[in-house]
Amino acid sequence: MKIAVIGKGGREHALVKALKESPSAPEMYCFPGSDAINRLATPIPARDLPSLIDWMVSNKMDLCVAGEESYLVKDEGLANACSRAGIPCWGPVKESAQLEASKEFAKDFLLRHRIPTGQARVAATLEEARQFIGNNYPTVLKFDGLAAGKGVAVCMSKEEADSFLKEVFTDRRFGEGRLLVEEFLTGPEVSIFGALVDDHYLILCPARDYKRLKEGDAGPNTGGMGAVASRRLVEPEMMERIEKEIVAPTVAGLKKDGLPYRGFLYFGLMLTPNGPKVIEYNCRFGDPECQAVMPLLSGDLASFCLHGAKGEFAPEEISFQNGWSVCCVLASKGYPETSHSGDAIQGLDDISNASVYHAGTKWNADKNCYETNGGRVLAVVAQGDTLSEARQRAHNEIKKIQFHGMQRRPDIGFASFV
Template sequence: MPCGGTGRQENSCRSSGERLGSMLGAGTIGRNGKEPAVKVLLIGSGGREHALAWKLSQSPLLSRLFVAPGNGGTADIAENVTLDVTNHEAVGAFCCAHRVDLVVIGPEAPLVGGLSDALRQAGFDVFGPSQAAAQLEGSKRFTKELCAQKDVPTAAHAYFDRLEDARKHVEDNGVPVVIKADGLAAGKGVTVAMDMATALAALEQIFVDGTPDAGVVIEEYLEGEEVSVFALCNGTDFELFGDARDHKRAFDGDRGPNTGGMGAFSPSGLMSAELTDAICTRIIAPTLAGMQERGTPFYGILYAGLMLTEQGPKLIEYNVRFGDPECQVLMMRLQGDLLEMLLANAKRDMTVPPIRFKKDHALCVVVAAKGYPGPYETGVPINGLPVRLERDQELFQAG
């Protein structure tokens, strides 16, 4: 992808990135009286991106923060810009015109769509995995195959690309069962079916209402406590980036359909030293090794959704970005300079200060429009919010 349409401009942008990297390595940007020098483009419009923008804006390294498209909350702390993130040429042209030093991609869809690859090819530093590595979230089938290859503990499963075969499998094996659409579904493509009618309806929705190339992963139902664990990954190396628990069901009492997340808290209160070691050595490390062996090393945030069973932790799913709303509680607890961490990772350098979190707990409650995650109205005023927030409270807008 040409940067600005000429080789000279493309080289200029590359030189800017190289200059920035040498300055960061020397530890001079935004320190010892130096002026902040890092321009950041953050992709996304959700509560996750508002939380990331909020934390990035606290960095002494930051000189300018753009958010595309952003929301009403990010408009207060950054510059919202209108960009079609599926148009990689347009995003690259914006980055070149504004001499952007770092692009942070928040949602999964642009990552699976290859935006990070296109921008790196144009010479920009990007926080987020490649399109090939993003298949850890983009395809449940891909992840299951990798787990089998590297002996990562996970639920037993079967994959089907025909409704008739999937239906027969469920009818033959019974319920409870977990039905997962193979591709992206904004956190709403999973059905935990406790009865046959729910299971068959979920299959119908995936194959009849889904894309023409729809596929489904049918998993055994696991029992235990769920926990989300995050890791900042640099190919084969990683550092844990906190843990959280989220609530996915739409209604009180853990009822209703799955959503992208109705609330979260951190820390989870479940992470003993023994459990942490098991997650690192049996799940995250072999996953990164498997990706490296495939020639698709993973860089960025790896989000492991885990079930803590009687046999030990088992992988439920991977996401290739911060969770939403888990990101909000992680950012509230994170100590240190997020921008420095993300920039170093984008430059394939893990020599950043240790990742530390406040010992305090953080809680996020999502306020969603009536009808969510199904059809819902927009443009409805939100009443009853506090005029003034208490200390250590933040209101992150999500659209």
């Protein structure tokens, strides 16, 4: 079996490793990949989506796995192009991927199918946004399009809202697009992952991520500074409610709307006093949640994804261990406002009790070491029978790694847990 994974970050590093270790022992390929991913998978010499499709056809790929969200909606869409070329793709077509690509599309879908979510209004201009916000703080502001995990702001004050509005409407940091002014919800957050094959679904191991930069949920939002995953993360009664009120209606809504879906679907939820509500959908695995979840997976992920991409639902092929997994992200100097490159990373060879996934690194052959090459640099992930064991191992191992300006949260696995 030949599998091509599309993406270049820590999530894709974790997916490539999990797929490669499947009992079916697939040959792994990647695009655009990274220096670390290229040690596990052969890089594909493509320039863009058309040349990627041509290469996969010429080299007889059996399966394409979508990692990054941007490829799902870029040009004609990765899954659409694969379908046209006769390549099974684990990832939704462009029309269905609008659940992530457009916050407005997702909100309309949720309300239309009566799936619990916060109320929202859509602002096309700065003036409209200010009018909709009024003096209602806290408020949640969401840029309508893709923004690499940085297009959402929870604003506790007018000053915070004005700062984000400037980014959206004046600086156009995320490009052209409208803004959702959304109801502020309270309660613990949880990430639920579904593997969807048409109108069938399997709920995977849940996770909880940490979006803010600093300890105690202080500082700016990031793409994610860490995550905790476990089948024991959510009580069984709550999981039953999530499946009944959110997952099953979503799958039914996709079918009713004529939106085919084969791939991972991320449900970002808030467990409010009034029950679980959807904050957002992502049409792929979360990052860094993927890095936390993959080490808990057992079975043949490669075979499961291949069957799913062909429309064959085979939930018996994978399962998840009952322990805990803690993922700690190391970020470069200046992140998230900027990122830093070229700083030598020390201590990677000393990691002995955890997995390391590369997100923003490059290999310096002259110095025989990895260097920083982006905002989120590495994820160190450890497991244990208990949460205490997993987080102790993760934090102990992470202390072995050093690079100039390194940022991390010492409360990953502690905050949000008793």
